[in-house]
Amino acid sequence: xxxxxxxxxxRAFAAAYPSWFYLPAAVIFGILFLFPTFASLFFSLTRWxxxxxxxxxxxxxxxxxxxxxxxxxxxxxxxxxxxxxxxxVVLGMLLGILLTSxxxxxxxxxxxxxxxxxxxxxxxxxxxxxxMHPTNGLINDVIAVFGVKGPAWLTDPRFALLSVAxxxxxxxxxxxxxxxxxxxxxxxAEYYEAAKMDGANALQRFWNVTLPLARxxxxxxxxxxxxxxxxxxxxxxxxxxxxxxxxxDVVASVIYKQYxxxxxxxxTAGNVVLFVLVAAIVVPLSFVLNRREVEx
Amino acid sequence: MTYEISRRLLVAAAAGSALALSFATPAFAExxxxxxxxxxxxxxxxxxxxxxxxxxxxxxxxxEVESRPGGGEGDNIVKTRLATGEMTDVFMYNTGSxxxxxxxQQNMLDLTDESYQSDIMDTFKSVVSENGRIYGAxxxxxxxxxxxxxxxxxxxxxxxxxxxxxxxxQNNAIIKEKTKAAPVIQTFKDTWTSQLFFLGDFYNVLRAxxxxxxxxxxxxxxxATTPAAIKGxxxxxxxxxxxxxxxxxxxxxxxxGLRMVSTGEGVHYPMLTFAIGNLFETYKDxxxxxxxxxxxxxxxxxNGLTVWVGEGIYGYAQTEHPDEAKKFMAFVASKxxxxxxxxxxxxxxxxxxxxxxxxxxxxxxxxxLVSYFAxxxxxAPALEFLSPVKGPALxxxxxxxxxxxxxxxxxxxxxxxDVRKQALQLDLPGxx
Numbered sequence: 266x267x268x269x270x271x272x273x274x275x276r277a278f279a280a281a282y283p284s285w286f287y288l289p290a291a292v293i294f295g296i297l298f299l300f301p302t303f304a305s306l307f308f309s310l311t312r313w314x315x316x317x318x319x320x321x322x323x324x325x326x327x328x329x330x331x332x333x334x335x336x337x338x339x340x341x342x343x344x345x346x347x348x349x350x351x352x353x354v355v356l357g358m359l360l361g362i363l364l365t366s367x368x369x370x371x372x373x374x375x376x377x378x379x380x381x382x383x384x385x386x387x388x389x390x391x392x393x394x395x396x397m398h399p400t401n402g403l404i405n406d407v408i409a410v411f412g413v414k415g416p417a418w419l420t421d422p423r424f425a426l427l428s429v430a431x432x433x434x435x436x437x438x439x440x441x442x443x444x445x446x447x448x449x450x451x452x453x454a455e456y457y458e459a460a461k462m463d464g465a466n467a468l469q470r471f472w473n474v475t476l477p478l479a480r481x482x483x484x485x486x487x488x489x490x491x492x493x494x495x496x497x498x499x500x501x502x503x504x505x506x507x508x509x510x511x512x513x514d515v516v517a518s519v520i521y522k523q524y525x526x527x528x529x530x531x532x533t534a535g536n537v538v539l540f541v542l543v544a545a546i547v548v549p550l551s552f553v554l555n556r557r558e559v560e561x
Numbered sequence: 562m563t564y565e566i567s568r569r570l571l572v573a574a575a576a577g578s579a580l581a582l583s584f585a586t587p588a589f590a591e592x593x594x595x596x597x598x599x600x601x602x603x604x605x606x607x608x609x610x611x612x613x614x615x616x617x618x619x620x621x622x623x624x625e626v627e628s629r630p631g632g633g634e635g636d637n638i639v640k641t642r643l644a645t646g647e648m649t650d651v652f653m654y655n656t657g658s659x660x661x662x663x664x665x666q667q668n669m670l671d672l673t674d675e676s677y678q679s680d681i682m683d684t685f686k687s688v689v690s691e692n693g694r695i696y697g698a699x700x701x702x703x704x705x706x707x708x709x710x711x712x713x714x715x716x717x718x719x720x721x722x723x724x725x726x727x728x729x730x731q732n733n734a735i736i737k738e739k740t741k742a743a744p745v746i747q748t749f750k751d752t753w754t755s756q757l758f759f760l761g762d763f764y765n766v767l768r769a770x771x772x773x774x775x776x777x778x779x780x781x782x783x784x785a786t787t788p789a790a791i792k793g794x795x796x797x798x799x800x801x802x803x804x805x806x807x808x809x810x811x812x813x814x815x816x817x818g819l820r821m822v823s824t825g826e827g828v829h830y831p832m833l834t835f836a837i838g839n840l841f842e843t844y845k846d847x848x849x850x851x852x853x854x855x856x857x858x859x860x861x862x863x864n865g866l867t868v869w870v871g872e873g874i875y876g877y878a879q880t881e882h883p884d885e886a887k888k889f890m891a892f893v894a895s896k897x898x899x900x901x902x903x904x905x906x907x908x909x910x911x912x913x914x915x916x917x918x919x920x921x922x923x924x925x926x927x928x929x930l931v932s933y934f935a936x937x938x939x940x941a942p943a944l945e946f947l948s949p950v951k952g953p954a955l956x957x958x959x960x961x962x963x964x965x966x967x968x969x970x971x972x973x974x975x976x977x978x979d980v981r982k983q984a985l986q987l988d989l990p991g992x993x
Contacts, residue, residue: 312986315644316664319988328982333975334954400809420749420811422966508752509811510961511954525633526953527640527662528986 309534314527325534334511335519342515345430345501346494352434353441353490354483360438361445361482362475375446379439386436390503393432394419419505422512429504429513433497441486448482449475484554488547495543516542592622592885595649596874597642599635600628603838603906604653607701610905615892622885624651632753633953643668648877650886653700656688656873657946660697662987663875665689669696670876670883677891677914685913688946689873697873698894701835701902702910704869705930706761706943707855709822709830712925714742715852722854724861726796729829733805736828743807745800746827747963748818750811755959757831758800758856759793764867764941765858766790774947780984780991785973792858794962794969801965811964816843823847831856833869834910837926841907853929866933866940871913949987952979 309325311318329335364375381389396403397418405415418428452475460470498517501507507514507522520535598608605628612624627649629638636659642648643663654660663669672678673695678686681699689697715722718739723729733744748754766773769789776782784790800806807813807827819836821827823844830836840848855866874893876886892898899917908923910930919931933940945951958976961967967975984992 312988314662314664314986315640316667333978394812398809398812417809417811420964422964506752508957508960509749509964510957510966512961512966522633522953525637526983527636528953528982531982 305533306537308530309537311530313530313533315529318530321530325531326538328531329534329538332519334514335516337511338514338516338519341426341513342495342497342517345426345433345497345515346491348427348430349433349437349494349497350487350490352430353438354486356434356438357441357445357486358479358483360442361449361479362471364442365446365449375442378442381436382439384436386499387503389432389436390500394504397428420509422509425505425509426513429501432504433494433500436500437490437493441490444486444489445479445482448479452478484551487554488551491550492543492547495546496539592882594622594624594651594882594885594889595627596624596889597627597629597639597649597652599631599653601631601835601839602842603835603909604628604701606842607902607906608653610901611893611898614897614901615889618892619888622888624889639663643877646879648879650880650882651874651876651889653872653874656685656697656870657943658949658951659945660689660873661691661949665691665696665875666694668875668878670878670880670887672696672698672876672887672890675887675891677894680915681894682913682915684942685870685873688870688942689875697875698890699871699913700874700893701871702908702912703871704834704910705853705855705933705940706757706763706833706867706869707831707853708761709832709834709836709926710852710854711742711822711825711828711850712852713850714740714825714828722852723857724864725857725859728861729857730799730803733800733803733829737805740828742825743821743827744805744829745807746813746818746821746830747806747810748813748815749960749964750813750817751815752956752960754815754818754832755797755963756956757833758797758963759955759959760943760945761831761856761867762793762796762858763944764855764865765792766944767941768858768863768865774944777944778948778950778984778989780989783973783977785970785977791969791973793856794959794972796856797959797963798965798969801963806963819844823851825850834926834930837909837924837930838906840926841909841924849925851924851926853926855933864939866930867943868933868940869943870946871910950980950984950989952976952983954979 308318310320310322312321312325332338360378364371364378368374395401397405399405399415399417399420402415402418404418408415416424419425456474456478457470460474465473496517497515498521501513501515501518502521505513507518516535516539520532520539523532523535596608596612598604605626608626612626616623629635639648639652639654640663648668654663671694673693675695675698677698678695685697685699685703686695689695710722714720714736718735720732720735721728723732736742736744766787766789770782770787773782773787773790782790807821809817813821815836816839818827818830818832819839820843822830822832823840824847834853837848837851837853840851855864857864874890876883876890880886894914896914896916896918899912899914903920908919908927910927911919911934919927923931955976958967958972958979962969962972981992
């Protein structure tokens, strides 16, 4: 046993920097990440007005889960995450294939697809709010040319969430495309040549070569856009503020409104719940997707 | 069990940044006060006029006006700055229920013994007091919550100001039939504007159930089970169902609403009368086409107005210049202060200082507003001045009811749930 211990210690010393070397990073990590994390866990168990707090155990969590709009917020969050993430996978892959082919002005087209990613989310939200205005907006003006009266995109509860999701996809698909372009470009050309020799048509080459070999790209896009979708807030807040009423509330906007109302303990509890929720969905998903990748 | 958060810890954190700043402080004796107000154009204009007038009178004290957003975002800024010890020397904030949420005894200067208190109306003192001590001085005017209406269209159609709800609906029907204007303007892009049918009806609620505020605060009365209290929601649903709203009610903004009511694109706009200030700024030429009446209830004989007591200004308890801050607040609350405000932004309503008077040529909606104060008994404070309990989700609920997404009774139940959180946060007896 002693020899093993000694060996272990020696190896640790040999492999690492002296331990004081870690100290600055550890202090920064502790102050900026560890302390707030534990402080928020603590305050989620209190009724907190910023001026004083009283310990109330798990009452905040009970309250949070009994919020009448929380259930809707959860459902909306899931719909939003799945719709945006799914669309980004499909559109990102199609655009990726298009932009890796010998299309004209490829560089320019790639830049155009990526451009919305660079624009500020709030700016995009405000712009689309104007475009989607039911009576003065450009979108409905265009539809009116065809003699159809466009709906109130952002204020009709049937369309509001999907309208915001559409803008999210428009803004985010560029990133998915870039990831796909990288994934598709890295597939060796020999596979396509071999498939062609065997007489595979374009669709078969896509299905049997591109799709399975671009799997790492798909995994990355799904996980990134799902996390983004689950904790989405800025675009929804800029476009609908969760409205009309509560119809486009997601978990993050419910939490934000509680914070605005001064229920600091309650909204901190909400953030703890959101953290657990995102982790509970994304960790197993990434595990499953990555394991299959290894097996494949 | 309740714990106070150590102020020393916050001060220690603030001291570091203060140290860095102190090198830049000039050496002469002029005292500089900071004054935090909301960023509504009329507020900023009035505040700057007051600061300039005060400085002219007291050359050794200058006042710097800082602005912040209004609404929930502003609440957070005020609370955060108080909690971190970064508040300005004097700041403007609501009176009534929101005032109590700021923990006045810990955060504000005590103004009880100031000499001008005898000149301040009791209505105002009651909404800035806690445990018998007064913490606020009046700023700006008292408002009414009712209906701004276009008098030109009323004159064209020969309509009379409605005293009961059926009369109001009848006027709407005539307007819809005979003009292109929208009978009722709603502007749900700015969600707070959706609450007026409900909050402005409180005079009528109080007439029907005089004990409602106490019972509501004590968790004994509920909106969902008090028929008189739910009428505001029902009225809102009625105007939606009758198709009286402007077409873009869901995406129109408060500014759109002001434009519509002043130019005659719409006729009735349920609103607080502070909007007269914005009309004065932007639609001055049309201001005399606009009138104001209280939200009508059941009986014509008892028609009256729901009143919002004006904002208060408060001195920060940790200020380095308490005497100068008090001097500035005394100036704002004096007749001189009222006159400076009237000159800067027009006469918007009655002041809470007894010696203040309004000029004779007030704008038309202000004249209508003031008439509800002349008759003494024909007005009552809004619920938020009689009870500290106000739910934060009301504006979303009224948007849903006003867009036909939720029924009034459902909305009332949801609101009863919503206020519970506020009552718990305030630690009121009778709630759990």
